[in-house]
Amino acid sequence: MVNISEQSDASLITRPAHVAIVMDGNGRWAKKRLMPRAAGHKAGVGALQKIIETASTADIECLTVFAFSSENWNRPKMEVSILMDLFVSSLNKYLPELIKAGVCLRFIGDRSAFSEKLISSLTEAEKRTRGNTGLKFNIAMNYGGRWDITHATKQLLLDVQSGSVSQDDINEDVFSRYLSLADLPAVDLFIRTGGEHRISNFLLWQCAYSELYFSDTLWPDFDGEHFLSALQCFSGRQRRFGRTGDQLEADIQPQQKA
Numbered sequence: 001m002v003n004i005s006e007q008s009d010a011s012l013i014t015r016p017a018h019v020a021i022v023m024d025g026n027g028r029w030a031k032k033r034l035m036p037r038a039a040g041h042k043a044g045v046g047a048l049q050k051i052i053e054t055a056s057t058a059d060i061e062c063l064t065v066f067a068f069s070s071e072n073w074n075r076p077k078m079e080v081s082i083l084m085d086l087f088v089s090s091l092n093k094y095l096p097e098l099i100k101a102g103v104c105l106r107f108i109g110d111r112s113a114f115s116e117k118l119i120s121s122l123t124e125a126e127k128r129t130r131g132n133t134g135l136k137f138n139i140a141m142n143y144g145g146r147w148d149i150t151h152a153t154k155q156l157l158l159d160v161q162s163g164s165v166s167q168d169d170i171n172e173d174v175f176s177r178y179l180s181l182a183d184l185p186a187v188d189l190f191i192r193t194g195g196e197h198r199i200s201n202f203l204l205w206q207c208a209y210s211e212l213y214f215s216d217t218l219w220p221d222f223d224g225e226h227f228l229s230a231l232q233c234f235s236g237r238q239r240r241f242g243r244t245g246d247q248l249e250a251d252i253q254p255q256q257k258a
């Protein structure tokens with residue numbers, strides 16, 4: 001068993017600055033209990049609430065979750081509508097608690113397809129938590145990694161056309177400033193629950209060097225202990241960023257590019 005207070009001790013664990021989660025398995029969780037899929041999504045909100053608490057206690061700087069992908073519009077109309085209602089009602093229900101916990105909320109993705117009611121809930125939640133200094137909690141909604149990269153490209157092109165960026169100056173660093181979450185550290189740990197081993201178009205650029213962690217646990221059953229196990233697994237990984245294991249052990253820093 002992993003103890004949260006021990007886990008919070010920096011000497012015991014190398015903590016990821018940024019954790020991203022694909023919360024998969026709500027539908028199967030409900031099906032196993034002969035319940036409608038909506039019940040699985042509702043239970044999924046409860047699981048998310050616990051993971052936010054655990055991430056805050058474990059001193060994680062940023063948590064980003066995939067709540068609705070660009071492709072999730074392909075689900076039955078009824079399920080999409082239930083999910084949209086759940087987003088509004090959950091935000092209204094949990095916002096006071098999140099504010100109290102010092103969480104800073106941000107939504108990424110194309111919100112233009114959402115109802116006015118949902119858009120105003122998202123805007124209000126961002127406005128009311130903007131100055132908070134606790135966990136940076138990002139929710140991806142109508143988000144796709146390819147959408148993010150395409151959107152960034154269009155924004156960058158506008159700046160090239162206006163002359164504020166020169167084409168010759170474009171490099172990975174400049175490009176990445178146009179992506180969602182550009183001001184946050186790259187994703188260190190990518191977690192997917194529900195037994196599937198896929199990235200599913202989540203944070204493609206931001207996860208380029210993430211450690212991947214797959215859990216068979218269905219999202220509504222994924223609790224603080226499971227999250228801490230993922231953190232512990234992360235702390236045992238050797239992150240080489242292109243270097244050799246020997247270089248790492250000798251603590252040789254990467255050479256500067258000419």
Ligand code: FPP
Nearest residue numbers: 023024025026027028044045067087090139
């Ligand atoms: C994937 O499981 C889950 C989703 C598409 C929705 C996730 C949403 C929540 C947990 C609610 C979050 C709420 C807020 C306010 C952010 P699935 O339905 O694909 O499960 P399955 O693979 O078992 O069918």
